[in-house]
Amino acid sequence: MNCRSIAVLVLAWSAVSILITGCFGKQExxxxxxxxxxxxxxxxxxxxxxxxxxxxxxxxxxxxxxxxxxxxxxxxxxxxxxxxxxxxxxxxxxxxxxxxxxxxxxxxxxxxxxxxxxxxxxxxxxxxxxxxxxxxxxxxxxxxxxxxxxxxxxxxxxxxxxxxxxxxxxxxxxxxxxxxxxxxxxxxxxxxxxxxxxxxxxxxxxxxxxxxxxxxxxxxxxxxxxxxxxxxxxxxxxxxKDAKGLLPFIEKVDSEIAIVNCPNEPGKRTTLELKKLKQTMKPGWKDGKITLRIKQKIDANLVELGCSNSYAVVREQLEVKLRQQMEDQVKNIFDIAQQQYRTDFLKAGQTFHNRYPQEWRKVAAEWDDYFAEADVTVQTDVKLTSPVLKLKEPTSGKELK
Amino acid sequence: MTVQPLLDTAITDSLQTNVDLIQRIMGQSVDFIKRDFDFHQETNRQGVCFYTDGLISNTELQHILKAILVHSQELPAEILLQADTVEELKRRLMTNCSLRAIRKIGEGVDGILGGETLFLIDGFAEGLLVVTKAWESRSITEPATDNVVRGPRDGFTENIRTNTALVRRRIKDPSLRLDSLIVGTKTKTDLNVAYMEGIVKPGLVEEVKARIHKIKIDGVLESGYIEELIEDAPFSVFSTIGTTERPDKVAASLLEGKVAIFVDNTPVVLTVPTFFWQFFQASDDYYSRYWVGSFFRIVRYIAFLISLMLPSLYVMLVSFHQEMIPSMLAFTIASGREVVPFPVLVEAIMMELAFELMREAGLRMPKPVGQAVSIVGSLIIGQAAVQAGLVSPFMVIIVAVTGIASFAIPNYSASLSIRLLRFPLIIASGMLGLLGFAGMFFIVVIHALSIRSFGEPYLAPAAPFRPSDQKDIVLRLPWWSNKSRPSIAADAKRQQDGAMPKPPES
Known part of the structure; x- marks a missing residue:
């Protein structure tokens, strides 16, 4: 059988197979x-x-x-x-x-x-x-x-x-x-x-x-x-509000905002945009107890200054306040996970498993209990970048005269 | 009654016999003219000339007759008794450039029919065939296909000698050879095989001639006859022989080691061997700057893919794989198809046929009417059919884009074969979805891989992959980097190293 007759055969076969199957699986x-x-x-x-x-x-x-x-x-x-x-x-x-x-x-x-x-x-x-x-x-x-x-x-x-x-x-x-x-x-x-x-x-x-x-x-x-x-x-x-604390644990967060009260000025608020939020969880194993060390690194931008003092003045205090706020946010979500629902939706178990595969076998069965007892420490590192063009406080020019 | 034995008879020294013989062969055609004259009164010799009216130049014939009638009388009588008198006449009497002596009736008849004038003189067993060819022919105009923006505007005509001259003017090199052949037992069509001695692929000329010699057909009216009679894959939809109306293209092919076949009475010249990718190369690519040339070549490859596959991909997606369409687009397509009563497959075939119909009608009608056809057709198909709910607007777009893409393929015959392949692909994908599409596509690809053109794989240099030939396939690399000819050429060297231009040192 030469090439041509094979080709003809293949063509005929495919034509026949297409025609006899009709429109199998077709749906307009x-x-x-x-x-x-x-x-x-x-x-x-x-x-x-x-x-x-x-x-x-x-x-x-x-x-x-x-x-x-x-x-x-x-x-x-x-x-x-x-x-x-x-x-x-x-x-x-x-x-x-x-x-x-x-x-x-x-x-x-x-x-x-x-x-x-x-x-x-x-x-x-x-x-x-x-x-x-x-x-x-x-x-x-x-x-x-x-x-x-x-x-x-x-x-x-x-x-x-x-x-x-x-x-x-x-x-x-x-x-x-x-x-x-x-x-x-x-x-x-x-x-x-x-x-x-x-x-x-x-x-x-x-x-x-x-x-x-x-x-x-x-x-x-x-x-x-x-x-x-x-x-x-x-x-x-x-x-x-709780969900805000949860998000860095399960997905990448960027351009979240945080509202911070102005230092020494009750009722006045300043808004910061967290341009970069890098969070790591470091598990530890000490005397049959789990420790979890959360590290946050935050780069924030000022987006709305409500204080009467200039940014240069309040900047460091804002940093401290934001750090406090972010640490509280993490502690809050751990409280909810550990005490209120006793369920590890923060993926702490996975992190621990990856780090301590041997120990994980021991604790896996009662992980929820271990997790609830875990010792959590939070360390936040905040950096407020300076908006160079507008350092002054938001006061009216007329008042200055 | 066959005239073959008569054609083979030799010319005798009796004028009357010869004239009777020729008149028997030629019959009573009105354009066959016999003109008697007194050749030499002193010895009482008569002469006769035969020609075909319309194929010769009357002025030229008058010049010849004048020369004979005036000067033949002056010939001394003894010359007419010598054995090689016809040679003597050639030297002493004839004023025009090209003539030859013949000894057979058949040769004379062929000459008369080819535009030559046959002179017979009483007492000589030889005839004189004088070339007096002159007939009306079209002048050199821009070719109808293969148009360029930048590049020469001349195209081949119906006259083979004009055509070869157009190429000769481009390659002034003694190695450009033109071998003459005659095909067609009735039409006796002139055919020239052109090649560059020393560059042409070894053995190719012999192969081409051998294939042409095998042709035993009564008539060759166009180079398409030759193409079909010598091609490698007679059953294939792909054309394995290149066609062009452009002398620059032929010259380029010759320089690449290919062979060109000129056929009389047609402006279409064949080039072999031909590769599939060649159909997407326009002359512009080489004349424009290489960036532009490469870009438009890529555009043409895209046009090829669209023209081959777009309707079948659409049919496949819409009737089988709706999950592969982005959601928003799927809703839009579905809304357009809401009132269409036909399956997509039927819709696609209907629209494709309508498009081909319009194209064909526009082509066959006289030019002004043809434009009307396309305007009316596009209005009806584009607007009314959608509003009537017969086809979806998406299908109109698909068919229109496909049609435009197929016009972007420079080679007309390749564009046609791609258009033909579209239909099996549409049907296969409309019946079996992706499976059918892939299956049919593979059959086409395997077929294309299997065929050859005069010993060269059709899909080369892509498959088999030839690294050195890649410089002129997807991209058109600059001329200064193009140092060698394609690998089929016998002489690979095209230009010296260091051809890249640069500004002077200081």
Missing amino acids: INDLAMVTAVGLDLYGDNQVSLSVQIVRPADARGQTGAPSGGTGEPIYSIQSQGRTIFEAARNLARFSSRRVYWAHNFVIVIGEDYARRGIADMIDFFTRNHELRMSTWVVVTPDKASEVIATITGMEVVPGEAIDKLFRYNQIVAEAPGSNMMRLQESFLATGAEPVLAKVQLKPRGISNKKPNQFGSLKQVVLSGAAVFKGDKMQGWLSP
């Missing part, structure tokens, strides 16, 4: 119900209520191409129940006219009651399914997850996208961890680390353009705070 993009947000609530005692936010492309994207009728709503939110998450997802087919497609999901919202019951099934389902992405954000809400899902929020047309952008922009507030599926699974599977998820809440933050005097008539999704887990069960909330 406009036959899909693209999910942009998922909500999980507890239904009854032990059942799942799954709400999905599905984008309606024709209305979400305006008049591209031919005019198409519609309600004008960019999303289509539906809910179904089931004994398991997958059953609930399948039950969506009872009323969704299109195949539910998960690959473009932005966010998974878990209701508080569901989170307190345990999220192991949710972690498994959302990591096992090949259509789902590990970069999906995971949040917990004290409200009904279904309500969060169905609320139009943010400036984006699709609310799911708005929450996605919220996460990306939220780092400058530094009040909620950027918890995505990848991080959730990582801390869920790890020994010596517990999951912590961001918190979203519906708050009346929007002002209606038609009735501006009724402030807060529109609910908006607010991303702030965190939910602390032990294993797969939620233990409690972290306030936005």
